[in-house]
Structures are given as C-alpha cells and as structure tokens.
Amino acid sequence: MSLRGWTAHEAAVERLRSSYARIPAGSPVRLAKKTSNLFRPRAATSAPGLDVSGLDGVIAIDAAARTADVQGMCTYEDLVDATLPHGLIPQVVPQLRTITLGGAVTGLGIESTSFRNGLPHESVLEMDVFTGAGEVVTCRPGPDGEHSDLFDAFPNSYGSLGYATRLRIALEPVPAYVALRHVRFDDAGLLAKSIAQIAESGSYDDTRVDGLDGVAFAPGEYYLTLATWTERGGATSDYAGQRVYYKSIQQQETDLLTIYDYLWRWDTDWFWCSGAFGAQHPLVRRVWPRRWRRSDVYHKLLGLDRRFSIADRLDRRAGRALRERVIQDIEVPVDRLPDFLDWFDGAVGMRPVWLCPLVAKRDWPTYPLEPGRLYVNVGFWGTVHVGPEAPEGPRNRAIEGRVHELGGHKSLYSEAFYDRETFDELYDGDNLAAVKGRYDPQDRLTSLYDKAVKRR
Incomplete structure (x- = not known):
C-alpha cells in the first residue's frame, strides 16, 4: 500500500x-458517506454532507x-x-x-x-x-x-x-506468528479470577500473554484464548477458507496463526454471525467466494434484510413471535462478570457471547471507566423472539438497567433507550455539552x- x-x-x-x-x-x-459499522437507525437524507x-x-x-x-x-x-x-x-x-x-x-x-x-x-x-x-x-x-x-x-x-x-x-x-492456547472453564467465578490474574501478571502457566479474549458458549462452558506473539513458525491454520475460527476454540487446545490472520480471525465470519446467511454450511462455503467472506459483506446483507423486513416476514408466515434485535457491547467490572452472565442467561438467553478484558489507562469523561480497574467487555449480537412488544426493546432496556446496576457501561454504536437524566449521568452530559x-x-x-x- x-x-x-x-x-x-x-x-x-x-x-x-x-x-x-x-x-x-x-x-x-454530517458526513457524506453511505457505509457504517453502526447498528442504530439513521434517518435518510438528501442534504449535502461533508466530503x-x-x-x-x-x-x-x-x-x-x-x-x-x-x-x-x-x-x-x-x-x-x-x-x-x-x-x-x-x-x-x-x-x-x-x-x-x-x-x-x-x-x-x-x-x-x-x-x-x-x-x-x-x-x-x-x-x-x-x-x-x-x-x-x-x-x-x-x-x-x-x-x-x-x-x-x-x-x-x-x-x-x-x-x-x-x-x-x-x-x-x-513478530510473524501468534501461538494460541484455548483454556476451558466450567465455572464463571474461576473464569473471572483467571482473567484478573492474567491481566495482573501478563502470563499464564509461566507463558507470556500478549492477547486475551474469550467466548462463553453456554452456561458452564467458557473459554479464554491466550495469544503469545512468537517468531517460531510452523503449520498455520487458515480460517478464511473452509474452517470457521470460533468453532476451533472448542475443537483444539492450541493453534498457530500468522499475525495478519490473527488480527482478522473474527472478521471472516463476523464472529459467528455469518451463520445467519448460511456462510458456515460446508456446501455453501465452498461456493461462497473467499473475497466475500468479510464482515462488510454480511453487514450489507443485513441491511437488505432490514430494508425489506425479510426475517420478519418469514417469522409471520411461520407463526413465530416478532424478533427484537439485541446487538450490544457492554463492560462490567471483572468481579461482576459472573453476575452479568448468570442474569443474561436467564433474561436474554443468547449464546455464544464474546468476552474481552480491558483496562483504561486514565479517565475519559465521556466514557468514564475507572482508570486501572479491570473490566470485561461482553459482546452479543443477534435476535430474540419476544412478541408484539419487540419494537419497544424490552430486552435491550433490561440490559441497560442491569449493566448500570453492576457498575458498568454500554457502548453506543447500537440502539439505546436511556432517559436524558440517566444518559447524562452515565456519559458526563454536562461536560460534553460544555465542550460542544x-x-x-x-x-x-x-x-x-x-x-x-x-x-x-
């Protein structure tokens, strides 16, 4: 380039x-651009925008x-x-x-x-x-x-x-390669403690950890993926081909990727969301062009579904309850992660979900995480059949309330339902207004x- x-x-x-x-x-x-990675509705406009x-x-x-x-x-x-x-x-x-x-x-x-x-x-x-x-x-x-x-x-x-x-x-x-180790946990409490120990020490079993994320596949089935940068090469996996990365986490304990493929390991199948378009089916995958196994392609397909209400029409024809889109990323303190996962299983029931630990280095007023405190991002992206109240976002509203109760925050790339007072409290509205x-x-x-x- x-x-x-x-x-x-x-x-x-x-x-x-x-x-x-x-x-x-x-x-x-506003910007004059047609593409976006946001998942909240935007009003159509013909007004000129910024070039x-x-x-x-x-x-x-x-x-x-x-x-x-x-x-x-x-x-x-x-x-x-x-x-x-x-x-x-x-x-x-x-x-x-x-x-x-x-x-x-x-x-x-x-x-x-x-x-x-x-x-x-x-x-x-x-x-x-x-x-x-x-x-x-x-x-x-x-x-x-x-x-x-x-x-x-x-x-x-x-x-x-x-x-x-x-x-x-x-x-x-x-370096050129990334060595992966997928470690399974049966208990969410032990999972949270292990995340905290790795974040503090930077290692696990005396092996340096350069990258850390995980997947909660089901209650009692949690994995942490420990990534170590390495110059030691060997046979590497290709998850832009027939194999699907997230499935490998359950199937093998260790793996080796090039640094490039590691960076984009989630993009090929949009985490696991490509399954909604059939892209993970072996027969479909063989004829689905490799260059189209990308998150932006799936995003466009999702846009077509939303534009023409394809899923809603199929649900009505099959007599299924109306869907609510539950597409969110939230952060909770690591010690509250078991509480959130347990609540989420009962209230929403969507799996798998992505887990990604983070530590803010300093205070950022518009997203005020406590500096130096370990949080875990929980990402979940899908739909839930809830019935006629789906347009009111009952599951999303419940998630907002529970995250707030647990001392966490929610990203704003998707739909939000906060009242103005709560929103300003969570996102430092007074300072934001003053800077604006x-x-x-x-x-x-x-x-x-x-x-x-x-x-x-």
Whole structure:
C-alpha cells in the first residue's frame, strides 16, 4: 500500500472545508458517506454532507518512533497493510477490517490487546478534528495540551464534537506468528479470577500473554484464548477458507496463526454471525467466494434484510413471535462478570457471547471507566423472539438497567433507550455539552443523546 503523503492530505482537508461551506447556514452537518459499522437507525437524507473523499489513507509512518499519521476515514485493514511490512501494528486493532481510525476513536473500539493497551483512543498522541464551526483544530493530551478539553471528550462522542481528519497513533512491534492456547472453564467465578490474574501478571502457566479474549458458549462452558506473539513458525491454520475460527476454540487446545490472520480471525465470519446467511454450511462455503467472506459483506446483507423486513416476514408466515434485535457491547467490572452472565442467561438467553478484558489507562469523561480497574467487555449480537412488544426493546432496556446496576457501561454504536437524566449521568452530559458549546457554538452537529437515543 502506498502512503498518501502530506500534500494529498492537505488537499483532502481543503475539499472538506469547501464542502462545509456549501452546506446552508443552520443546516445540520454530517458526513457524506453511505457505509457504517453502526447498528442504530439513521434517518435518510438528501442534504449535502461533508466530503471526506481522500481522507481514507495512511499519511506517513515513522518506523523508528513507532508512530503513524493516519487519516480519519482510513480503515484498520489499510493501516495494517501499511504497518506490517515494518513489523508494526496499532496497539489495539479492532476485530473488523472496515472499522476506521476515526470511528474507533470517536466510538469505542476494542480487541484482545486491550487488557494491556486500553482502547484505541489511548494510543492517540495527537489528532486534528474538524469541528462544527468548520475549523480544523489540533488536539493534544495533558494539562498543557492544546485543545485538551476536546481531546479528552472526543472518545465516545460519535461525531457530536467533530470528525477526526488526522490521528497520530503509537504502534507496537510484532513478530510473524501468534501461538494460541484455548483454556476451558466450567465455572464463571474461576473464569473471572483467571482473567484478573492474567491481566495482573501478563502470563499464564509461566507463558507470556500478549492477547486475551474469550467466548462463553453456554452456561458452564467458557473459554479464554491466550495469544503469545512468537517468531517460531510452523503449520498455520487458515480460517478464511473452509474452517470457521470460533468453532476451533472448542475443537483444539492450541493453534498457530500468522499475525495478519490473527488480527482478522473474527472478521471472516463476523464472529459467528455469518451463520445467519448460511456462510458456515460446508456446501455453501465452498461456493461462497473467499473475497466475500468479510464482515462488510454480511453487514450489507443485513441491511437488505432490514430494508425489506425479510426475517420478519418469514417469522409471520411461520407463526413465530416478532424478533427484537439485541446487538450490544457492554463492560462490567471483572468481579461482576459472573453476575452479568448468570442474569443474561436467564433474561436474554443468547449464546455464544464474546468476552474481552480491558483496562483504561486514565479517565475519559465521556466514557468514564475507572482508570486501572479491570473490566470485561461482553459482546452479543443477534435476535430474540419476544412478541408484539419487540419494537419497544424490552430486552435491550433490561440490559441497560442491569449493566448500570453492576457498575458498568454500554457502548453506543447500537440502539439505546436511556432517559436524558440517566444518559447524562452515565456519559458526563454536562461536560460534553460544555465542550460542544465551545467548538460547535451554532449547534451544527447532532448531539450525542440525539444520535444515540432519539428516534428520527
């Protein structure tokens, strides 16, 4: 992959400014893009948006300093293609290829290195943000950092404070391979204690752990996958072919992947969600083109289902109860993980679910996890037959309440139902409003509450 370069970047930013100038005064400002990794409804609009063409690449890599300057619309797939030849990767690489750098920072990305490196925004050294006032400001962290108030509030703001045009991020060195060990647990309490011990020591059975995540397949069947970076090669597994990665966790205790295949091990089958389209059936998989075994392809298929209500029509024809989409990622303190899993089994009953430990390095006001405290992200993505009340989101509302009771938080990439008072309490609404007022005085950008909760 060729680097975009500073001159091309500056030209793309100028096109962005020009597109802002063409939006009528008082009209909402939003990106002119058709694709998204979000799962909450967005209102269709024919109004002009911000031109982000040319803001989807890597500007420069400093291999000696282990940093990269990256445009906000650059996907992690393209970034990894640029950094891996240098033996480097971002400190956190979210699981899906088409997640963008700007999206992972203004939203919340996560992956198996998050137990030691935090979330993607914690490896950002500085960033340029295009604000609702039509200005590009360079933000840096720390008490003396320029525009540090915007830098601090930006994570979890989902475009309500502006859009990142450039991010300078820290990279880490990696070898060619990743050795995996899948460890089964029958007890959720022991699972949680083991996660805590690994996060504290950085090892398991005297073996270094560089990546840590897991899967809860059923009550009493939990696995942690321990990843160790290694230069020791050998026969590697290929989960972009006929085999399905998540099934291998139950089938074998150890595995070896290239670092590239490890980074995208979940993308090929969108964790396990590709099964809804038949892509895991051996006969279908043989004729399903390899290049189409990707999360963005499945996302488009899901969009067609939602557009034409295909699943709902089939359910009605078969006499099945109406479905509620339960697509969420939540974080709870590690010691409350058994409580949440036990409650989730009874109240929702969806399995498998993904488990990913994380530790925030510092306080981030718009997603205030306690710094230094170990949390576990629980990801669940599917539907539940609930009946005529499905449009009201009863399962999603119950999840929000339970997560709040357990001292956790919920990501906002999907549907949310909080009332305004609770939302502001959980996501530091007063500070968010104050920062927005400073950088978007004409209120051109949609507020976070309106984006995440209000139906439009």
